[in-house]
Amino acid sequence: MTTERYERGWEKLMEVDGKGGTNVIQSLKDISPDLGRFVIEFAFGDIYPREGLDLRQRQLVTISSLTTLGGCEPQLTVHINAALNVGLSPKEIVEAILHCVPYTGFPRVLNATFVAKEVFKERGIMMQDQQKDSSS
Amino acid sequence: MTTERYERGWEKLMEVDGKGGTNVIQSLKDISPDLGRFVIEFAFGDIYPREGLDLRQRQLVTISSLTTLGGCEPQLTVHINAALNVGLSPKEIVEAILHCVPYTGFPRVLNATFVAKEVFKERGIMMQDQQKDSSS
Amino acid sequence: MTTERYERGWEKLMEVDGKGGTNVIQSLKDISPDLGRFVIEFAFGDIYPREGLDLRQRQLVTISSLTTLGGCEPQLTVHINAALNVGLSPKEIVEAILHCVPYTGFPRVLNATFVAKEVFKERGIMMQDQQKDSSS
Amino acid sequence: MTTERYERGWEKLMEVDGKGGTNVIQSLKDISPDLGRFVIEFAFGDIYPREGLDLRQRQLVTISSLTTLGGCEPQLTVHINAALNVGLSPKEIVEAILHCVPYTGFPRVLNATFVAKEVFKERGIMMQDQQKDSSS
Amino acid sequence: MTTERYERGWEKLMEVDGKGGTNVIQSLKDISPDLGRFVIEFAFGDIYPREGLDLRQRQLVTISSLTTLGGCEPQLTVHINAALNVGLSPKEIVEAILHCVPYTGFPRVLNATFVAKEVFKERGIMMQDQQKDSSS
Amino acid sequence: MTTERYERGWEKLMEVDGKGGTNVIQSLKDISPDLGRFVIEFAFGDIYPREGLDLRQRQLVTISSLTTLGGCEPQLTVHINAALNVGLSPKEIVEAILHCVPYTGFPRVLNATFVAKEVFKERGIMMQDQQKDSSS
Numbered sequence: 001m002t003t004e005r006y007e008r009g010w011e012k013l014m015e016v017d018g019k020g021g022t023n024v025i026q027s028l029k030d031i032s033p034d035l036g037r038f039v040i041e042f043a044f045g046d047i048y049p050r051e052g053l054d055l056r057q058r059q060l061v062t063i064s065s066l067t068t069l070g071g072c073e074p075q076l077t078v079h080i081n082a083a084l085n086v087g088l089s090p091k092e093i094v095e096a097i098l099h100c101v102p103y104t105g106f107p108r109v110l111n112a113t114f115v116a117k118e119v120f121k122e123r124g125i126m127m128q129d130q131q132k133d134s135s136s
Numbered sequence: 137m138t139t140e141r142y143e144r145g146w147e148k149l150m151e152v153d154g155k156g157g158t159n160v161i162q163s164l165k166d167i168s169p170d171l172g173r174f175v176i177e178f179a180f181g182d183i184y185p186r187e188g189l190d191l192r193q194r195q196l197v198t199i200s201s202l203t204t205l206g207g208c209e210p211q212l213t214v215h216i217n218a219a220l221n222v223g224l225s226p227k228e229i230v231e232a233i234l235h236c237v238p239y240t241g242f243p244r245v246l247n248a249t250f251v252a253k254e255v256f257k258e259r260g261i262m263m264q265d266q267q268k269d270s271s272s
Numbered sequence: 273m274t275t276e277r278y279e280r281g282w283e284k285l286m287e288v289d290g291k292g293g294t295n296v297i298q299s300l301k302d303i304s305p306d307l308g309r310f311v312i313e314f315a316f317g318d319i320y321p322r323e324g325l326d327l328r329q330r331q332l333v334t335i336s337s338l339t340t341l342g343g344c345e346p347q348l349t350v351h352i353n354a355a356l357n358v359g360l361s362p363k364e365i366v367e368a369i370l371h372c373v374p375y376t377g378f379p380r381v382l383n384a385t386f387v388a389k390e391v392f393k394e395r396g397i398m399m400q401d402q403q404k405d406s407s408s
Numbered sequence: 409m410t411t412e413r414y415e416r417g418w419e420k421l422m423e424v425d426g427k428g429g430t431n432v433i434q435s436l437k438d439i440s441p442d443l444g445r446f447v448i449e450f451a452f453g454d455i456y457p458r459e460g461l462d463l464r465q466r467q468l469v470t471i472s473s474l475t476t477l478g479g480c481e482p483q484l485t486v487h488i489n490a491a492l493n494v495g496l497s498p499k500e501i502v503e504a505i506l507h508c509v510p511y512t513g514f515p516r517v518l519n520a521t522f523v524a525k526e527v528f529k530e531r532g533i534m535m536q537d538q539q540k541d542s543s544s
Numbered sequence: 545m546t547t548e549r550y551e552r553g554w555e556k557l558m559e560v561d562g563k564g565g566t567n568v569i570q571s572l573k574d575i576s577p578d579l580g581r582f583v584i585e586f587a588f589g590d591i592y593p594r595e596g597l598d599l600r601q602r603q604l605v606t607i608s609s610l611t612t613l614g615g616c617e618p619q620l621t622v623h624i625n626a627a628l629n630v631g632l633s634p635k636e637i638v639e640a641i642l643h644c645v646p647y648t649g650f651p652r653v654l655n656a657t658f659v660a661k662e663v664f665k666e667r668g669i670m671m672q673d674q675q676k677d678s679s680s
Numbered sequence: 681m682t683t684e685r686y687e688r689g690w691e692k693l694m695e696v697d698g699k700g701g702t703n704v705i706q707s708l709k710d711i712s713p714d715l716g717r718f719v720i721e722f723a724f725g726d727i728y729p730r731e732g733l734d735l736r737q738r739q740l741v742t743i744s745s746l747t748t749l750g751g752c753e754p755q756l757t758v759h760i761n762a763a764l765n766v767g768l769s770p771k772e773i774v775e776a777i778l779h780c781v782p783y784t785g786f787p788r789v790l791n792a793t794f795v796a797k798e799v800f801k802e803r804g805i806m807m808q809d810q811q812k813d814s815s816s
Contacts, residue, residue, distance in 0.1 A: 024246065027250070027253075028246075028249065030253075030262075030263065031230060031249055031250075031252060031253040031256065031263060032230045032233070032234055032249045032252075034234065034322075035234050035237070035242075035245065035246070035249060038234075038237065038242075038314075038318065038319075039242055039510075041318075042310075042314050042318070042510065043242060043510035046310065046313075046314070047310075047506070047507060047509065047510060050306075050503065050506075051503075052499050052500060052502075052503030053468075053500060053503045053504060053507060057465075057468055057500070057504070058507055060461075060465055060468050060469055060472070061468055061469070061472040061504050061507045061508065062472075062507070062511060064468070064469040064470075064472035064473045064476070065472045065473070065475070065476045065508045065511040065512055066243065066511060067473070068472070068473045068476040068477055069206065069241075069243060069244075069476055069511065069512060070206065070207065070749065070750065070751040070752075071206040071207035071244075071247070071750065071751035072206075072243040072244075072247070072511075074243075074246070074247070075242075075243040075246065075511075091460050092460060092461060092465070094460075094711060094712045095458065095459075095460030095461045096461060096465070096469050097712070098455070098458075098712055098714065098715050098718075099455060099461060099466055099469045099470070100469065100473045101455065101649070101715070101718065102447075102450065102451035102455055102649060102650050103470060103473040103474060103477065103480075103483075103649045103650065103651060104473055104477060104648070104649045105645070105646060105647045105648045105649040105749075106646050106647065106715075106718075106719055106723060106755075107647060107746065107749060107751075107752040107754075107755040108749075108751075108752075109715065110704065110708075110715070110754070110755065111751070111752070111754070113708065113711055113712045113715060114707070114711075116711060116712075117707075117710075117711040120711065126710075127710065127711060160790065163794070163797075164790075164793065166797075166806075166807065167774060167793055167794075167796060167797040167800065167807060168774045168777070168778055168793045168796075170594075170778065171778050171781070171786075171789065171790070171793055174586075174590065174591075174778075174781065174786075175374075175786055177590075178374065178582075178586050178590070179374035179786060182582065182585075182586070183370070183371060183373065183374060183582075186367065186370075186578075187367075188363050188364060188366075188367030189332075189364060189367045189368060189371060193329075193332055193364070193368070194371055196325075196329055196332050196333055196336070197332055197333070197335075197336040197368050197371045197372065198336075198371070198375060200332070200333040200334075200336035200337045200340070201336045201337070201339070201340045201372045201375040201376055202375060202787065203337070204336070204337045204340040204341055205340055205375065205376060205750065205785075205787060205788075206750065206751065207750040207751035207787075207788075207791070208375075208750075208787040208788075208791070210787075210790070210791070211375075211786075211787040211790065227324050228324060228325060228329070230324075231322065231323075231324030231325045232325060232329070232333050234319070234322075235319060235325060235330055235333045235334070236333065236337045237319065237513070238311075238314065238315035238319060238513055238514050239334060239337040239338060239341065239344075239347075239513045239514065239515060240337055240341060240512070240513045241509070241510060241511045241512045241513040242510050242511065243511060296518065299522070299525075300518075300521065302525075302534075302535065303502060303521055303522075303524060303525040303528065303535060304502045304505070304506055304521045304524075306506065307506050307509070307514075307517065307518070307521055310506075310509065310514075311514055315514060338515065341478065341513075341515060341516075342478065342479065342613065342614065342615040342616075343478040343479035343516075343519070343614065343615035344478075344515040344516075344519070346515075346518070346519070347514075347515040347518065366575060366576045369576070370576055370578065370579050370582075373579070373582065373785070374785055374786050375785045375786065375787060376784070376785045377613075377781070377782055377783045377784045377785040378579075378582075378583055378587060378619075378782050378783065379610065379613060379615075379616040379618075379619040379783060380613075380615075380616075381579065382568065382572075382579070382618070382619065383615070383616070383618070385572065385575055385576045385579055386571070386575075388575060388576075389571075389574075389575040392575065398574075399574065399575060432654065435658070435661075436654075436657065438661075438670075438671065439638060439657055439658075439660060439661040439664065439671060440638045440641070440642055440657045440660075442642065442730075443642050443645070443650075443653065443654070443657060446642075446645065446650075446722075446726065446727075447650055449726075450718075450722050450726070451650060454718065454721075454722070455718075458714075474651065477614065477649075477651060477652075478614065478615065479614040479615035479651075479652075479655070480614075480651040480652075480655070482651075482654070482655070483650075483651040483654065583782075586782065587782035591778070591779060591781065591782060594775065594778075595775075596771050596772060596774075596775030597740075597772060597775045597776060597779060601737075601740055601772070601776070602779055604733075604737055604740050604741055604744070605740055605741070605744040605776050605779045605780065606744075606779070606783060608740070608741040608742075608744035608745045608748070609744045609745070609747070609748045609780045609783040609784055610783060611745070612744070612745045612748040612749055613748055613783065613784060616783075619783075635732050636732060636733060636737070638732075639730065639731075639732030639733045640733060640737070640741050642727070642730075643727060643733060643738055643741045643742070644741065644745045645727065646719075646722065646723035646727060647742060647745040647746060647749065647752075647755075648745055648749060
């Protein structure tokens with residue numbers, strides 16, 4: 001019945017979130033499978049493929065929203081990976097999180113920054129600033 | 137002085153939260169014992185025994201509030217157990233959490249759903265949907 | 273394309289929220305019409321018609337979630353009306369809001385209670401307790 | 409002492425927020441003038457002029473953070489104006505707010521969308537979708 | 545039955561919140577009278593009279609918590625008045641709100657500061673800084 | 681360029697947060713070093729050294745704000761240590777957290793209380809109430 005939205009959503013989920021996203025869907029299978037279906041159909045089938053913002057802009061918005069919400073470390077892990085997948089640079093991601101300080105304060109921004117640090121470490125990413133910094 | 141409320145609250149805490157609730161009170165003994173006393177007297181002595189909603193309705197409200205708050209995984213663990221104790225079915229609990237998506241978004245709902253998954257696993261509960269699902 | 277979900281959602285929106293809901297959709301027409309469409313298709317087409325919880329249970333969950341979120345007075349107005357529409361009694365609604373005190377504190381509960389007071393006044397509802405109370 | 413940061417911040421505040429921003433600073437003069445100074449020096453002197461994100465990206469992040477926080481309608485008014493000032497299109501702004509639905513739910517997104525509607529109305533902006541929509 | 549806590553709470557409510565507090569209780573009479581009773585018995589009968597912090601310290605904590613919560617402007621109005629009632633200076637109140645910026649960001653702090661401005665205006669309070677400022 | 685604020689902030693950070701604070705700054709070095717710089721310059725260089733509130737009052741406000749925010753356990757660990765460093769007693773800290781119950785509910789207060797319990801344990805602090813309690 002909802003095949004078309006589901007397929008479009010699944011493709012977008014694969015493109016944006018990759019393995020991190022499919023793991024979430026998989027882990028919902030035996031507890032709330034329709035929740036996973038709604039993530040695919042609604043978030044990735046309805047919202048992500050829309051015109052108006054490109055995927056890099058959408059990930060800026062997503063990361064800012066998750067940073068501000070707080071307590072969403074697992075989702076931030078997935079979406080910081082996704083931000084890299086769609087072409088945001090590590091510097092842009094760290095800067096987007098930092099830009100939230102005036103609006104949501106240091107604690108939420110610190111927590112999100114440490115999630116980014118973990119993601120970058122797992123992907124073997126070294127910040128350019130870090131390289132410059134280590135030479136001083 | 138507050139014996140009556142305390143006793144009524146303790147009984148209700150035992151009925152609703154069971155061991156999960158008494159563990160919380162116990163762990164407060166050496167740091168903030170009156171906080172534990174207020175949980176018993178106010179939350180369970182004053183609020184829970186009131187007319188107007190039965191215990192199953194109260195646990196729907198509690199789970200929805202904790203899901204929405206976010207960052208309350210330990211309290212959700214206690215109250216998803218409590219929801220089962222007062223007769224809500226696993227399906228009703230998962231559905232109540234899912235129903236919060238339009239109001240509070242996917243991340244808080246995902247976090248609460250994974251708490252439910254842990255609680256059900258510890259209690260050896262298998263979702264009916266899961267059984268059907270595994271046959272497909 | 274999405275006709276079936278939209279129609280099912282529109283019917284459910286009419287049944288649950290009535291005029292309050294359609295006003296929201298109408299006011300989105302000239303600024304973000306697809307947001308209105310997603311409210312209909314996703315919240316009311318996908319979530320509300322599901323099995324697992326009846327409409328009275330769903331409105332308990334909705335009111336608890338909106339009370340806890342805070343800053344959602346317009347949505348509470350719509351959904352307290354909706355709660356009455358699907359058969360929750362004024363007493364159950366007030367009690368559900370009150371039950372959130374231990375989880376989200378007095379300020380959010382006070383704000384939600386005053387929204388209920390406005391809704392009841394507009395609908396000419398007088399609380400039973402109020403009648404008893406006024407005789408004392 | 410802090411002249412340089414203050415001047416850089418004031419210029420940036422004028423560029424980004426324009427009159428809406430200076431009104432806020434002005435209204436703080438007789439109650440908490442240093443709070444206004446910190447908005448200028450820190451938010452606009454330290455954060456906004458940084459490299460890593462351009463002003464259009466920064467306003468996407470700001471609007472997403474304020475939408476998610478909730479209860480920030482006055483700040484959203486200023487920053488939706490600011491988003492237009494730095495070159496985001498009305499469509500991008502509405503889309504950024506809409507993109508927050510999966511993360512923060514409908515109520516916060518509805519509230520932010522109605523703020524955008526007010527700002528656009530005051531500035532005489534008509535959405536392109538609206539024009540198409542009105543012809544149907 | 546709960547007379548002693550109620551009386552102790554009512555006295556404390558009168559001492560701390562004064563007319564602002566009793567107005568809230570009064571306005572709950574016909575919608576959720578027990579909610580008003582719990583404010584008196586629990587918040588003012590159980591918590592406020594405790595040792596460990598004096599009333600000025602308690603109001604610092606209260607104002608900080610309400611500022612951080614957001615969307616609690618009515619409660620902030622009552623408790624900024626209360627803070628003045630128990631002997632906090634206008635400067636201490638404004639400074640406590642300002643001190644929350646690093647933790648909760650500018651928007652919540654701006655909103656709380658403008659509530660303080662209204663309260664001070666109604667009570668004819670002029671900030672010392674304001675006097676110095678107006679001479680410059 | 682910002683040497684003076686940075687030095688003043690670093691000194692204040694050392695005085696208030698001690699090792700817990702410098703660890704945070706250190707762990708930001710290779711991911712977002714300017715975020716660490718802003719914590720020092722803005723939070724500790726601009727805000728903490730201000731007149732209007734002494735350090736004990738500031739830590740009451742900080743702990744109350746972090747308790748209310750939720751999901752800030754790492755920051756609470758640092759700032760409960762800081763509260764002890766500037767002379768608040770364990771009893772005052774526990775009481776400040778407890779005082780937040782009426783405003784933010786039990787779950788956030790329980791989470792903060794258990795952070796305090798960990799901090800006190802690490803520092804070998806035993807609550808006086810605990811000693812009395814253990815004799816009963």
